[in-house]
Amino acid sequence: MNWLNILVQGGLLGGFYALFAIGLSMSFGIMRLVNIAHGDLIVLSAYVALVVTWYTGFDPFLSLVITVPVMFALGYLLQRGLLNQTLSGGLLPPLLVTFGISIIIQNGLLQSFGAYDHRLKEGAIETASLQAGGFYVGVYPLLVFAVAVFGIASLQFLFYRTRLGRAFRAVSDDADTAELMGIDNRKLYALALGIAMVFTALAGVLFGIRTIFAPSSGPIRLILAFEAVIIGGLGSMWGTLIGGMVLGIAQSIGAALDPTWQILAGHLAFLAILIVRPSGLFPRTRD
Amino acid sequence: MEPVRVERSTKVSRVAAVLAVPALAALMSLPWWGDAGWMRLIAEMAYYLALAQLWNLLAGYAGLVSVGQQAYVGLGGYMLFYLTGVWNMNVYLALAIAGPFAGLMAIPVSFAVFRLRGAYFAIGTWVVSEVFALFASLIGVLGAGSGLSLTVPILEEISPDRDVRDTLLYLMTLGASLLVVAIVYFLLRSRHGLALTAIRDSEPASASLGVNTYRTKFIIYIATAACTGLVGGLIFLQKLRISPEAGFSINDWTVVVIFMVVIGGIGTLEGPFIGMLIFIVLRELLADYGTYYLILLGVIAIVVMLKAPYGLWGWVIQRFDLQLFPVGRRLALAPTEEPIERAAKI
Numbered sequence: 001m002n003w004l005n006i007l008v009q010g011g012l013l014g015g016f017y018a019l020f021a022i023g024l025s026m027s028f029g030i031m032r033l034v035n036i037a038h039g040d041l042i043v044l045s046a047y048v049a050l051v052v053t054w055y056t057g058f059d060p061f062l063s064l065v066i067t068v069p070v071m072f073a074l075g076y077l078l079q080r081g082l083l084n085q086t087l088s089g090g091l092l093p094p095l096l097v098t099f100g101i102s103i104i105i106q107n108g109l110l111q112s113f114g115a116y117d118h119r120l121k122e123g124a125i126e127t128a129s130l131q132a133g134g135f136y137v138g139v140y141p142l143l144v145f146a147v148a149v150f151g152i153a154s155l156q157f158l159f160y161r162t163r164l165g166r167a168f169r170a171v172s173d174d175a176d177t178a179e180l181m182g183i184d185n186r187k188l189y190a191l192a193l194g195i196a197m198v199f200t201a202l203a204g205v206l207f208g209i210r211t212i213f214a215p216s217s218g219p220i221r222l223i224l225a226f227e228a229v230i231i232g233g234l235g236s237m238w239g240t241l242i243g244g245m246v247l248g249i250a251q252s253i254g255a256a257l258d259p260t261w262q263i264l265a266g267h268l269a270f271l272a273i274l275i276v277r278p279s280g281l282f283p284r285t286r287d
Numbered sequence: 288m289e290p291v292r293v294e295r296s297t298k299v300s301r302v303a304a305v306l307a308v309p310a311l312a313a314l315m316s317l318p319w320w321g322d323a324g325w326m327r328l329i330a331e332m333a334y335y336l337a338l339a340q341l342w343n344l345l346a347g348y349a350g351l352v353s354v355g356q357q358a359y360v361g362l363g364g365y366m367l368f369y370l371t372g373v374w375n376m377n378v379y380l381a382l383a384i385a386g387p388f389a390g391l392m393a394i395p396v397s398f399a400v401f402r403l404r405g406a407y408f409a410i411g412t413w414v415v416s417e418v419f420a421l422f423a424s425l426i427g428v429l430g431a432g433s434g435l436s437l438t439v440p441i442l443e444e445i446s447p448d449r450d451v452r453d454t455l456l457y458l459m460t461l462g463a464s465l466l467v468v469a470i471v472y473f474l475l476r477s478r479h480g481l482a483l484t485a486i487r488d489s490e491p492a493s494a495s496l497g498v499n500t501y502r503t504k505f506i507i508y509i510a511t512a513a514c515t516g517l518v519g520g521l522i523f524l525q526k527l528r529i530s531p532e533a534g535f536s537i538n539d540w541t542v543v544v545i546f547m548v549v550i551g552g553i554g555t556l557e558g559p560f561i562g563m564l565i566f567i568v569l570r571e572l573l574a575d576y577g578t579y580y581l582i583l584l585g586v587i588a589i590v591v592m593l594k595a596p597y598g599l600w601g602w603v604i605q606r607f608d609l610q611l612f613p614v615g616r617r618l619a620l621a622p623t624e625e626p627i628e629r630a631a632k633i
Binding site: 034036082085086089091092093094095096097099100101102103104107108110111219220222223226227230260261263264267268270271274275278 | 346352354398399402403405406407409410411413414415417418421422424425537538542545546549553577578579581582584585586588589592593596
């Protein structure tokens, strides 16, 4: 029963990681953009929500009404104003520009909020749990997992059932040809990062309720998101969910052996999968 | 047809070489006329220059954009502290082992990360560095989460007198930096340098002309790891303390180094010098304003990347045919000094 418990808890933790990874997976899938600032944008979302709760008295869930549009706009403008200029010049420009953004966000937050830990407080739901068949499942992780599944399902719907999704797939497959067919790539990319940032905002707020965050907590979130994407296989959204779950389960196995082993076990599982299956479990996009 | 010959040095590079001698002599004699603050700053500039040259060799020439070089800084530092503290080894011997040890550790790492390409290679190297940091924080003999300190007897082994010790450490750091720059310079002038420059300009084209790109990259990765480990040992010999966060800090040992190289000019030997100087000047000028210099550095790096992707030195060589380090080859008509092939200037 203990092992089943570890699997369930780890799988649910995977919901968080999948939520971290959706934005990263999407910007890679559509624009081939590896966004180093992704983790910092997750943390920035949590700070935006924090400020909203301070000034409006909203609870963190309700603050999403403001946080999500703010992050969508930020994503749109970031891609339109800055990142679009980096996409034609090879590997280094996008990597470095997002590195620069990452440092700017980290130190901007440090200067404005200090190095203190913050948390978003949502109340009773944080600790509520359900009892099923002899073990307890937290209501909150279950909710987050459901949000991740729902988010991925709605993105799949967007990609495969709508006109906009068809355009996204077209630029992903062949940006130049798509442009010849009358698609405005620059606008579409901006929209893509905007949508990716909706999930980034969700991830930031939902994780901000679960654990503390500080200006320096972005990089580890980027790494976890990245590991989930790579384990799942580039460009596959459901793969990213599985990748997140594999990572979560590896971490909870590690934590069960020794609590200090949690993060390390996740990294080791990632490296092991990398050596055995470098393209991940369910690869879709070629890079 | 007139006879032609291959030239390596240029007028400017010969002038630069002549000017470098007094400059270097001034730096080496600093302990006898400068104060401790200057020595600390110059030592810091020296090891940042070494790290920047090494990252430039990796990313600018071999196309290996690693963001995990802090792994080797930390490994070198920890190895030094472990060997001297636990094994009571002589400091100099420990320092000599720290570098090769980092290079040795890079071999299995390369098997994993070389499977990734481009940006995924970058983040993969970062994960590896995190793994090292986490291991360091779990191993009791390495001081676990709180790290290790150098004890007084170890420092007295270098010299019991504090001023003499500071001078020795300063000269060692300067020497290591010079050694790294020399290694990079002579490597680039050699046949391997030609292969590396070819890989920098086009990897498929160089492979099609018979450059063994995998082997070249592998050798460069291991060699830079070893040199980075040595520099790491020296850095923490001066800091006297190492912890997992400080030793494997991506911001301190990789991010600012990348910014230096990019701002100065990636893929040139001169670029890292310029970038390092800009970083140090910015930091010293804005020292009273917290971490705003990092924000400014980030902004400058973004602007340079978008507006002048080859950095400040790249901008200079586009306008003036300058080269301070003669690593290139140019074709000249035998009787005159006029270069006829300007396209081959790098």
